[in-house]
Amino acid sequence: MRNNSTRFLAVIVYIALAATLFTPGPAPAAQTPAPTYQPKFPGDPARSDSEAAALAYMRVVLRAQHRFEKQYGHFATSLSELVHSGSFTKRMVNPDRGDYSAGFEGKKDSFILTMTPKQLDAQHRSFYAEDDGKIHADEEKPADASSPVVK
Numbered sequence: 001m002r003n004n005s006t007r008f009l010a011v012i013v014y015i016a017l018a019a020t021l022f023t024p025g026p027a028p029a030a031q032t033p034a035p036t037y038q039p040k041f042p043g044d045p046a047r048s049d050s051e052a053a054a055l056a057y058m059r060v061v062l063r064a065q066h067r068f069e070k071q072y073g074h075f076a077t078s079l080s081e082l083v084h085s086g087s088f089t090k091r092m093v094n095p096d097r098g099d100y101s102a103g104f105e106g107k108k109d110s111f112i113l114t115m116t117p118k119q120l121d122a123q124h125r126s127f128y129a130e131d132d133g134k135i136h137a138d139e140e141k142p143a144d145a146s147s148p149v150v151k
């Protein structure tokens with residue numbers, strides 16, 4: 001009887017081992033598409049989180065410039081002059097803005113602000129703004145005054 005029990009146990013162990021060895025592993029995870037961009041506010045013109053951050057930076061600079069101009073009678077000629085004007089902070093002087101680089105050319109009577117993506121594509125457009133406050137975008141080349149205005 002003991003011999004039969006040992007054989008029976010050996011067969012059970014053998015079957016269990018075989019089942020685990022020959023059972024296919026978990027199915028490979030399905031490729032999930034890149035998450036779609038969730039707008040940050042109604043009418044958000046951004047196409048990605050990177051664009052949203054770039055546009056937010058531009059809005060802060062534009063507001064700071066107009067506040068600076070109202071207070072001093074001229075525009076700031078550098079980003080560092082804008083520190084503490086509106087919500088523009090010292091950290092924002094750094095032109096490296098993640099997936100974008102900020103460009104700034106200031107004169108007392110005008111300025112140009114650009115945001116250039118490190119990789120230009122449909123999700124990372126280039127942006128351009130002047131002292132009129134309108135932000136222009138282009139997904140094929142660096143944006144300029146002739147590029148379409150962002151809605």
